[in-house]
Amino acid sequence: NLALSQIGNQMSNLTGVRAIMKDIQETLAARKGEEFINLSAGNPVILPEIEQMWRDYTQELLDSKDYGEVVCRYGSSQGYQPLIDAIVTDFNRRYGLNFTSRNVLITPGSQSLYFYAMNAFGGTTAAGQMKQVVLPLSPDYTGYGGMAIAPDSVLAYKPTLDTDAANHSFKYRPDFSQLQIGENTGCVLFSRPCNPTGNVLTDEEVQKIVALAANYDAPVLIDSAYAPPFPSLNFTEMTPIFGDNILHCMSLSKAGLPGERIGIALGSEKFIGTLESFQTNMCLHSSRYGQAIAAKAIDSGRLADLATSVIRPYYQHKFTVLESGLAKFMPQDLPWFLHRGEGAIFAWMWFQDLPMTDRDLYQALKQVGVIVVPGNSFFPGLREDWAHKQQCIRISLTASDADITTAMERLANVVTQVYQGK
Numbered sequence: 001n002l003a004l005s006q007i008g009n010q011m012s013n014l015t016g017v018r019a020i021m022k023d024i025q026e027t028l029a030a031r032k033g034e035e036f037i038n039l040s041a042g043n044p045v046i047l048p049e050i051e052q053m054w055r056d057y058t059q060e061l062l063d064s065k066d067y068g069e070v071v072c073r074y075g076s077s078q079g080y081q082p083l084i085d086a087i088v089t090d091f092n093r094r095y096g097l098n099f100t101s102r103n104v105l106i107t108p109g110s111q112s113l114y115f116y117a118m119n120a121f122g123g124t125t126a127a128g129q130m131k132q133v134v135l136p137l138s139p140d141y142t143g144y145g146g147m148a149i150a151p152d153s154v155l156a157y158k159p160t161l162d163t164d165a166a167n168h169s170f171k172y173r174p175d176f177s178q179l180q181i182g183e184n185t186g187c188v189l190f191s192r193p194c195n196p197t198g199n200v201l202t203d204e205e206v207q208k209i210v211a212l213a214a215n216y217d218a219p220v221l222i223d224s225a226y227a228p229p230f231p232s233l234n235f236t237e238m239t240p241i242f243g244d245n246i247l248h249c250m251s252l253s254k255a256g257l258p259g260e261r262i263g264i265a266l267g268s269e270k271f272i273g274t275l276e277s278f279q280t281n282m283c284l285h286s287s288r289y290g291q292a293i294a295a296k297a298i299d300s301g302r303l304a305d306l307a308t309s310v311i312r313p314y315y316q317h318k319f320t321v322l323e324s325g326l327a328k329f330m331p332q333d334l335p336w337f338l339h340r341g342e343g344a345i346f347a348w349m350w351f352q353d354l355p356m357t358d359r360d361l362y363q364a365l366k367q368v369g370v371i372v373v374p375g376n377s378f379f380p381g382l383r384e385d386w387a388h389k390q391q392c393i394r395i396s397l398t399a400s401d402a403d404i405t406t407a408m409e410r411l412a413n414v415v416t417q418v419y420q421g422k
């Protein structure tokens with residue numbers, strides 16, 4: 001038995017959705033002959049126009065005199081200067097801001113950015129105070145679970161549900177009557193658009209959260225992995241929100257570059273500086289090849305253009321296919337709900353009073369060749385018992401139209417039987 005440290009043990013746990021992903025891989029490997037419709041993927045689809053763009057900029061880099069400087073040298077922890085400049089110029093022009101290069105940090109994927117932030121702003125202070133990482137609306141990104149070195153620091157809040165039973169539709173809202181942001185708040189974190197639900201918090205909701213946190217100088221990290229201007233995976237009107245205590249956090253993963261690991265934080269210098277030092281200790285800096293091609297794609301405007309002309313319509317269409325499938329096959333008289341599809345690359349369903357757990361429903365769907373993700377792994381930091389946690393599933397919008405439709409038909413059959421107690 002390997003004697004690991006407490007943190008070693010903690011970090012080697014398969015947290016959140018990783019445990020399910022392991023089960024899915026094992027199922028697919030063990031039952032090779034069977035055809036599965038896999039709606040569990042978090043990996044974006046490789047869209048030809050996007051791949052071509054990255055290929056073109058790679059070629060440009062290969063042909064340029066900068067190649068050696070980019071790939072054969074260490075760089076600064078903060079990031080590759082042309083990428084930082086491209087971001088500052090793009091955001092200042094697009095949103096009328098006054099950022100300088102001191103307001104940007106490039107990280108190896110945004111996951112690492114949240115790791116730094118959760119542990120720099122959350123956890124026990126020198127004075128012995130436990131600073132919390134507040135997730136104002138649960139469910140949220142499963143990856144936030146397991147990142148905190150002090151797991152007790154992560155505290156999520158149950159939402160209120162805005163339901164439209166006649167249309168089998170619902171939307172989560174932050175519950176401001178419960179949400180506590182105060183002296184103990186180290187930082188606040190949420191995804192907008194949200195993975196897994198596709199929710200987009202309204203401007204007012206965001207402003208309210210930001211104002212609460214501003215009273216305590218706590219940074220609010222807005223995880224914009226699906227937000228405009230790239231990848232622009234919002235299906236409803238939304239504008240990024242900036243402010244003194246906001247860290248606008250981005251990722252190029254859903255803009256076709258998950259393999260290159262590019263995360264970007266944009267915000268006050270004092271927060272950026274803290275995160276930059278954390279990064280220096282952790283890994284020095286992000287890969288410069290990825291940063292160099294990203295700089296070109298942002299500078300030329302091509303990435304933002306393709307985001308709205310290719311990436312967004314692709315997933316928005318998938319959501320309508322899923323919606324039509326549900327409307328066609330699901331029984332009207334059962335209490336199923338589809339979360340409003342406001343963005344991201346997933347659909348989120350809630351089955352009120354489901355007579356089995358989400359985990360059992362996941363198993364039952366596997367039996368008919370459909371793989372989804374049970375919802376309970378998307379409530380990191382939510383301590384309360386809440387039946388709703390075991391009544392949801394996440395469905396990826398990365399499958400073909402035909403597969404999504406077939407899967408919705410099978411889902412309808414399974415769910416009908418489950419509610420009938422068969």
Ligand code: PLP
Binds near residue numbers: 141143
């Ligand atoms: N945040 C959200 C909401 C995500 O969905 C993901 C990935 O799926 C991440 C962060 C992490 O992305 P990356 O580390 O690739 O930037």
